[in-house]
Amino acid sequence: MDCERIRRDELIERYLSHQLEEGVSDEFETHVLGCPECSGVLEELQGLRDGLEEKAANIRSAVKKPSVFRFWRQAAAVGFAVILLVSFGLLRWRKAAKHDEDPRLVSKSPHKPTEKVAEVKPPPKSPQSGLELELRSGENSTQPAHAHKSPSDASVNRPSAQPEKTIVAKSSESNTGTASAGTKASSSEDTKPKESIPLPSTLPAAGEGPAAVAKNTTPEASTDSAHFKLTSAQGVELFQIGAVEAAPFAFSGFGRHTKDPKGGKTDSLSSGTVTPDTGRVLFQKGMTAYVEGRYDDAIGFLQNAVERDKKTDDVNFYLGVSQILAGHPQEAAIPLGKVIALENSAYLQSAHYYLGKAYVQQMKLDQAESEFRAAAALPGRVTADSKTLFARIAALRAQLEAK
């Protein structure tokens, strides 16, 4: 390894993001130990990374602003279209009324005025959403319940603040159900919550160890249900906590794995290729789909990859994340639980973090809190975010339990 390759292949950046293959990482470290120039750059970038992590929330929120403007632009356009339709309808109605008043015109024209109702259909719900919020009062939200972000998107959409409403939220009945077994929430005009059913007390307590958490991620243990009322603000808060951003992924170090011409069978999902489908090849295909935002395809490839190579934490991790992004948060528990059960995985923190998100989407708030707490206690990319989410979800639970 030389300095030129390190610069050209952005190895320092990849190393800092834990994206280098183990062999490459070892080579890189050995080089850094003997190279004052590269070790200096590594330190600089580490310092920058630390600074950026602290400012990350601010930078990201600044990036999101344009999407808020876009939302209002779209809302204004829709409003304008509605006004035009209504005006046009009124005009036609008045014209027709004039026809009726004028007997000469009535005899000539068979046209009768028809009542025009301007109807605005609510936007389609995100098929990826595990938690859906439905406003019954007739107000239309132009944002999907949970907007997911593909790795190539710049921001995560978040809902704008709504006037106080009551939202009834309930968790899916069973975790082993189909993809549509998400949570459904609805709101009414009534601003006073009528009744609240407390959160289930059978869910595991926050702060359980990794083994217990892994145990709880099995489908049998996740069949609890919660049914309680949320105010609109609480619904929005829950929605924001559950919003999922695709975990970053960069293709590096695939070369050595994809070269293997000996083993593997050709997989049905990979028709048209001549490369044998070893676990890593399937993983690469899955990640290609993942990066392109085709999460259902990614799940297919990654599930096949897991069958061939059961102990790979990266495959299980991205499979779990893909399940969430594809709108099957209840399916994410098993692969993410496997990563957590390994305990020394590089994806350990992220697995806790995303499992927490999956639980939020299933309204399993105490389990979510437990996962965020575990993620916050570990060093890594999402430590600060996990701490924030842990605090927010704890506050939300406290509010709900106080009712």
Next chain:
Amino acid sequence: MDEGIPNRGMNALADLVARIASGEEAAEEELVRTYGRRVYAITTARTRDREIARDLTQDVLLAVIKAARANQIREADKLEAFIQGTAKNVINSYFRTRIRRSETSLEAVSQHTWDSVLESEAAERRRLVQQELERCSLLDQQILLFSLVDGHSLAEVAKRLNLSHDAVRARKSRLVRKMAEKFGRMSQK
């Protein structure tokens, strides 16, 4: 940057190991001075926790010095590979146990342990880097964030920001160079 043995040849590394084996204290100090920061950079990158990284760096240096003293480094000319292997083992062991190492076995080598002055200097440098970041444009901050924190390649960053790959590369290089020029001197004192 580091004093001591930048880009030293293989013979010089073997010589350093031999001097430690013969009980020369100055050689141990030289090893700590040369590799301390670099090992710290590695442990920090792997653990993402500077507190833990500091302890682990100490453990790595101790293990290397002990091995050198006991003449257990077989290929002395590959000292850096030995340090890397030791660092990896220590870090993996930490992740397995997640128990902070005790410092009970420091013995006589404790005087050469990780320099707290260098550590506080690194903290000051981080503060200055953050200050400098505040002055960068939002676009530059985004480039650095997506690249260094989110782990996207420059090509991906360029796509996300609707910029050309060259533009992103040039901006990032300029920023890193600027930071290095501004704060790099500090570490070379």
